[in-house]
Amino acid sequence: xxxxxxxxxxxxxxxxxDEWKKATIIHNSLKIFYDTINAISTIKCLTSNIFFKKFCExxxxxxxxxxxxxxxxxxxTMRMKTEFDKYLDICNLILD
Numbered sequence: 001x002x003x004x005x006x007x008x009x010x011x012x013x014x015x016x017x018d019e020w021k022k023a024t025i026i027h028n029s030l031k032i033f034y035d036t037i038n039a040i041s042t043i044k045c046l047t048s049n050i051f052f053k054k055f056c057e058x059x060x061x062x063x064x065x066x067x068x069x070x071x072x073x074x075x076x077t078m079r080m081k082t083e084f085d086k087y088l089d090i091c092n093l094i095l096d
Contacts, residue, residue, distance in 0.1 A: 022070070022072055025072075025073055058084070
């Protein structure tokens with residue numbers, strides 16, 4: 001956010017210490033998705049074993065985040081998990 005202020009003199013936003021803490025928690029938690037997308041998108045020939053490994057990593061991290069003591073993170077992740085589970089159901093139909 002400090003960077004935005006340097007770029008745009010009309011930009012004025014200051015986060016409280018608590019807001020910075022929440023933003024940091026969310027940023028660190030979502031890093032698994034960013035890293036996975038980058039890893040998968042750079043592979044020219046994505047095989048099922050590579051995809052499945054990354055898929056399982058996301059599932060495991062999502063389940064951890066759902067049980068987080070941080071209410072903001074856990075509620076956000078529960079909504080993400082609902083969508084992820086729908087995708088998983090579609091994948092299971094394909095694999096059957």
